[in-house]
Amino acid sequence: MSMGKKVDVVVIGSGAGGGVVANELAQAGLSVVVFERGKSYSAGDFNHDELNSQYSLPPAYGPSVFPNPRTFRYTDRETAQRVYAGVSEGYGKTAAAVGGATVAYGAAAWRFKKEDFRMKSTYGNIPGTSVEDWPITYDDLEPYYDKAEYELGVSGLAGADPFAEPRKRPYPVPPLPINPQGEIIRDVGQRIGWHPFPPPFAILTKPYMGRSACVQCVWCLAHDCEIQAKSGTQVTVLPRAMQTGRCELRNNSFVTRILTDAQGRPNRVEYFDVKNQEHEQYADLIVVACSATESARLLLNSANKFHPKGLGNSSGQVGRNLNDHTGADTFGLFDREIPHDKGPGPSIAFNDWNHPRSREIPGGGYIYNYYCTLPIEFAGTRPPGEPLWGKAHKDFQRKYFRRYLHLGSNCQGLPQDTNYVDLDPNLRDAWGMPVARITHSWMKVDYQIANYVMDKGEILLKEAGAIKTWRGGNGKGGVGDHQNGTCRMGNDPKTSVVTRYCQSHDVDNLFIADGSVLVTDAGFNPSLTIQAVAYSSADYIQKQWQGGAWRNGKRG
Amino acid sequence: MSNSIDRRNFLKAAGGTVAIASLPVMGTTTPRTLAPGCKYFTGPQAALIESIAEQMIPSDADPGGKAAGVVFYIDGVLAGPYGKFYRSNYEEGLAMIDATSQKQFGNAFASVSSDHQATILQDLQAGHSRRESRHEFFGLLWRHVMEGYYGDPSHGGNRDGASWKMINFEG
Numbered sequence: 115m116s117m118g119k120k121v122d123v124v125v126i127g128s129g130a131g132g133g134v135v136a137n138e139l140a141q142a143g144l145s146v147v148v149f150e151r152g153k154s155y156s157a158g159d160f161n162h163d164e165l166n167s168q169y170s171l172p173p174a175y176g177p178s179v180f181p182n183p184r185t186f187r188y189t190d191r192e193t194a195q196r197v198y199a200g201v202s203e204g205y206g207k208t209a210a211a212v213g214g215a216t217v218a219y220g221a222a223a224w225r226f227k228k229e230d231f232r233m234k235s236t237y238g239n240i241p242g243t244s245v246e247d248w249p250i251t252y253d254d255l256e257p258y259y260d261k262a263e264y265e266l267g268v269s270g271l272a273g274a275d276p277f278a279e280p281r282k283r284p285y286p287v288p289p290l291p292i293n294p295q296g297e298i299i300r301d302v303g304q305r306i307g308w309h310p311f312p313p314p315f316a317i318l319t320k321p322y323m324g325r326s327a328c329v330q331c332v333w334c335l336a337h338d339c340e341i342q343a344k345s346g347t348q349v350t351v352l353p354r355a356m357q358t359g360r361c362e363l364r365n366n367s368f369v370t371r372i373l374t375d376a377q378g379r380p381n382r383v384e385y386f387d388v389k390n391q392e393h394e395q396y397a398d399l400i401v402v403a404c405s406a407t408e409s410a411r412l413l414l415n416s417a418n419k420f421h422p423k424g425l426g427n428s429s430g431q432v433g434r435n436l437n438d439h440t441g442a443d444t445f446g447l448f449d450r451e452i453p454h455d456k457g458p459g460p461s462i463a464f465n466d467w468n469h470p471r472s473r474e475i476p477g478g479g480y481i482y483n484y485y486c487t488l489p490i491e492f493a494g495t496r497p498p499g500e501p502l503w504g505k506a507h508k509d510f511q512r513k514y515f516r517r518y519l520h521l522g523s524n525c526q527g528l529p530q531d532t533n534y535v536d537l538d539p540n541l542r543d544a545w546g547m548p549v550a551r552i553t554h555s556w557m558k559v560d561y562q563i564a565n566y567v568m569d570k571g572e573i574l575l576k577e578a579g580a581i582k583t584w585r586g587g588n589g590k591g592g593v594g595d596h597q598n599g600t601c602r603m604g605n606d607p608k609t610s611v612v613t614r615y616c617q618s619h620d621v622d623n624l625f626i627a628d629g630s631v632l633v634t635d636a637g638f639n640p641s642l643t644i645q646a647v648a649y650s651s652a653d654y655i656q657k658q659w660q661g662g663a664w665r666n667g668k669r670g
Numbered sequence: 671m672s673n674s675i676d677r678r679n680f681l682k683a684a685g686g687t688v689a690i691a692s693l694p695v696m697g698t699t700t701p702r703t704l705a706p707g708c709k710y711f712t713g714p715q716a717a718l719i720e721s722i723a724e725q726m727i728p729s730d731a732d733p734g735g736k737a738a739g740v741v742f743y744i745d746g747v748l749a750g751p752y753g754k755f756y757r758s759n760y761e762e763g764l765a766m767i768d769a770t771s772q773k774q775f776g777n778a779f780a781s782v783s784s785d786h787q788a789t790i791l792q793d794l795q796a797g798h799s800r801r802e803s804r805h806e807f808f809g810l811l812w813r814h815v816m817e818g819y820y821g822d823p824s825h826g827g828n829r830d831g832a833s834w835k836m837i838n839f840e841g
Contacts, residue, residue, distance in 0.1 A: 162841055163822040172752055179752060201755065332841070455840060489820035489839050502795070503726035503812060504788065508836075512732070515837040 129214015133347025
């Protein structure tokens with residue numbers, strides 16, 4: 115075992131949140147080491163290939179399939195079954211690479227709505243759920259949304275969504291062009307009284323901070339962008355952090371535990387490098403940013419005599435309230451051609467059914483035309499009763515591949531105490547650590563929300579002239595790449611894991627910077643909110659640091 | 671999607687409940703006579719896969735699963751670094767399909783009529799839909815056939831990009 119030179123801060127995870135915190139603290143003068151279990155990809159690693167994407171087996175951007183399985187079950191009345199990365203939705207498909215999930219994300223860059231931070235106040239107690247208000251409001255986060263949009267590069271059109279919350283500045287670059295699918299749903303939506311607008315994306319439409327604009331290829335979702343038009347942390351904040359000379363990235367390095375000093379205060383991490391050599395890295399501050407499943411697992415695996423239930427887990431809430439979005443996709447077939455070769459795909463959205471004024475459902479979700487359809491994906495896209503193979507399959511594929519419209523949506527899932535991550539008692543990973551056991555199932559209200567939005571999607575498709583429409587489904591449970599909620603923020607140390615600044619209630623030099631801290635998940639993709647919260651947290655950390663906190667064991 | 675083979679079902683087909691690391695690696699311990707152009711499948715296995723691919727995607731004005739080289743895509747998967755996920759499923763699954771064909775129609779799958787082949791696959795799919803574990807192989811097979819036919823030709827299938835021409839996909 116070797117011990118590196120002590121640094122000011124260790125950040126575990128280089129994704130949406132970890133990348134932001136690393137850069138902010140390096141810019142503020144702190145020395146930073148970022149750990150990333152995955153590898154670093156370059157433009158030469160990417161190709162336009164449906165069998166080399168985050169949705170293929172194995173997932174193109176990690177995690178590698180074998181060394182770190184998880185187990186999955188719908189409820190704690192079942193025995194959890196072993197699941198593998200890329201092989202099962204039960205694992206989730208969050209990439210493990212420098213840049214984390216932002217390497218291959220769809221890059222939707224939404225701000226949440228004000229109700230999303232006030233779910234309990236807005237809708238009251240919802241039986242069976244653990245819905246709470248956030249300790250922060252939209253107004254608290256607005257300056258940090260703004261910062262995230264400008265630091266990362268987000269395209270959009272201010273004022274175009276009448277349901278969006280106020281913003282102080284326009285987007286740094288204009289929205290993506292409206293493609294033929296977008297034109298169809300824009301015109302139909304206007305005709306039936308909905309409010310179409312071009313949705314925001316962390317995809318450049320003009321050169322910005324040294325990167326080039328999107329060329330509208332169809333290989334966006336689940337692929338990296340070889341021209342770096344997609345604003346992942348690996349092409350934005352991480353390179354800037356390195357340029358300070360104060361930030362070191364250690365990829366292919368898996369952190370197994372956070373270790374504490376003789377008083378029980380975290381002071382270092384234990385990790386294994388690419389050659390499986392064990393090391394320790396000392397730091398004054400530790401920021402956990404491994405995504406909702408792995409952050410919870412790391413804290414639980416870091417239990418010791420001072421922290422018997424896991425580090426930062428005196429509340430027993432670490433791992434609880436594991437949440438994700440339901441899908442509310444709808445599909446339509448047409449007797450006319452609907453071109454879908456202008457990527458990335460989504461170019462018109464509606465927020466009419468996200469916290470509808472009637473309040474007939476708690477939350478909801480946006481609707482937009484989906485990412486460009488690819489051939490293998492389309493082979494699995496059929497209305498109920500339609501044959502999946504044989505002559506009928508081939509005829510369908512030939513007839514409808516270009517006469518088809520897919521509307522996508524991420525609907526608010528409501529958190530439940532009984533959905534959680536804990537440590538599997540029977541299975542260990544290649545480093546000998548207990549793996550994450552995921553227990554997750556949807557409840558009735560989750561289906562009600564998704565059904566409500568799918569009703570609207572089918573209306574839109576029929577109004578657009580679809581000759582047949584159908585809807586997607588959500589199965590019984592399971593989390594994917596919008597996983598969140600396992601270390602919720604809150605004011606009460608008894609019922610939450612971190613403060614409004616993502617600081618552990620138990621341990622002052624431990625922070626969390628990923629989707630774990632989300633209290634509820636809104637009907638929006640989470641990455642921009644994860645990043646705004648991370649900017650808010652980093653702002654707090656650097657002010658405290660400049661005031662002398664955490665140095666040489668001082669408390670913060 | 672209610673009528674498609676979702677990824678969760680696929681998990682079961684892909685061996686989520688077996689001890690994957692300990693699967694025997696076929697072909698390294700048993701002498702096998704490989705089919706021409708194949709790195710994993712024997713001649714009879716390749717013929718069986720080609721018959722299945724042709725049933726699932728029959729040739730007409732556009733090439734079918736056999737002419738598009740689906741078997742070479744699946745062969746590459748099984749011979750590749752993640753092949754150990756699937757090899758025992760294929761060994762057992764293909765043997766089961768031939769045994770069913772022998773029992774019901776008196777000959778190997780590749781040698782019975784097209785109608786009989788379709789009947790066997792329909793029964794397999796129905797069992798898969800009922801979540802019968804002995805029929806889980808259908809989900810894996812279906813996915814691999816579609817990947818081989820519609821995927822990038824660099825992976826061994828979709829010869830000459832035939833399926834992309836068929837659906838007017840320019841990539």
